[in-house]
Amino acid sequence: MEFLIEYGLFLAKAVTVVVAIGIVLGLIAAAGQKTRKKGDKGHIEVHKLNDRFKQMADTLKQAVLDEADRKSELKAEKKRLKAERAEKKAAKGQGEPTPGKRVFVLDFNGDIKASATDRLREEISTVLSLASTSDEVVVKLESGGGLVHSYGLASSQLARIRQRHIPLTVCVDKVAASGGYMMACVADRILAAPFAVLGSIGVVAQLPNFHKLLKKNNVDFEVFTAGEYKRTVTMFGENTKKGRDKFVEDLEDTHVLFKEFVAEHRPQVDVAAVATGEIWFGRRAQDVNLIDELKTSDEYLLSLSEKADIFEVNYVQKKSLPKKLGFAAEESMDRLLLRWWQRSNNQRWF
Structure with missing residues (x-):
């Protein structure tokens, strides 16, 4: 009995120490998160893809070519670089040299909320601070669509590039459907892989209705609104024909706006x-x-590397410690909550 009492006291002390350590670590993490919020939330990273392509080619040549061929290749490369330097020197002697073409590559991987729009905004703002009409922006876009207002904002970000008269090319390797295609059609040119999925120019909204189930179990559900069409259809209340008709009318109007948007940016369609x-x-x-045109993003960028400097631009946002530890759980819960919110608020989807 005495042993059990001593063991219980020891266990209580151990638990107290663990809880205390956990509280301290939590306070430190919270303080660090507040500091990051006040300071730097993220940063831009830039990588020159020409160097990467060259490194890949050099690695292959090193393995495949014999010594004589490698020497010949090296000699030809030195001659090419010498000619380029001479050309630049001559251009400089004639006045202010015109910078060569630059290509800025951005990635957009869209979810139902178009969450990548925050990164896209920062990347486009960075590129527009330097890019000129002689440059080009390439967006590698992958998205099956999502919330109407979210993809509307993402499309507006791409429109900023067009408004500055900078050529914009969108490359679709897998899918740009619905809201994804809404973004893609803003571009001057759309390139896609032969089996990439495109189109789905439509609007959808769906929600279950539990009114009959609640009524069967003698459960009342009441919704109080101010405004005739504040809530047209609900998940738990009894939906009326008038409410359904208004809901469908709103869907149709959203579809009309989508069609007008596509027609404005791609009149050839x-x-x-x-x-x-x-x-x-x-x-x-x-x-x-x-x-x-039918072409993958890899093929297009590799062809551009022969005549332009290609820079991949990424906005990297630092994640807080809690997000790093519980990222998967947080994302799953976020999806569940978003779906419930969308259904209960009759959100429309591309």
Whole structure:
């Protein structure tokens, strides 16, 4: 009995120490997070893709070519670099040299909330601080769409590039559908892989209704609103024909806005024929002018590297300690809450 009492006291002390340490670590993490919020939230990273392509080629040559061929290749490279330096020197002697073409590459991987828009905003602001009309911006876009207002904002970010008259190319390797295509159509040119998914120019909204189940179990559910159409359809209340009609009317109006947006940015598209909610694979999408050319992003960037300097621009946002520890759980809960919120508030989706 005495042993059990001593063991219980020891266990209580141990638990107290662990809890105290946990509280201290939590306070430190919270303080660090507040400091980061006040200070630097993230930073821009830039990588020159030409160097990466050259390194890949050099590695292959080192393994494949014999010594004589490597020497010949090295001699030719030195001769090319010498000619380039001479050309730049001659241009400088004639006056202010014109900078060569630069290509800025951005990545956008979209979820239902278009969360990557925050990063895209920072990257575009950075690029626009330097880019000129002789440069080009390439966006590698992957998205199956999501919330209407979120993808509307993402499209507006891309429009900033067009407004500055800087050529904009969007590359789609896998999917740019619905809200993703809304973003893509802002570009001067859309390139896609042969089996990339494009289109889905439509709007969808869905929600379950538990009114009959609640009524069967004698459960009342009441919604109080101010404004005739503040809530048109609900998950738990009894939906009326008037409410449904208004809801469908709002969907149709959103679809009209989507079609007008596509027609404005891609006048070569027969919007009436493609705005049916259908999707097209790359080859078929080219037939209906949803894209301009069949080409993967890798192929396009590699071809540009022969005549332009290519810079990959990424905005890296630092994650707090709690986010690092519970990132997966946080993301899963966020998706569940978002779906519930969307259904209960009748949000419309691209």
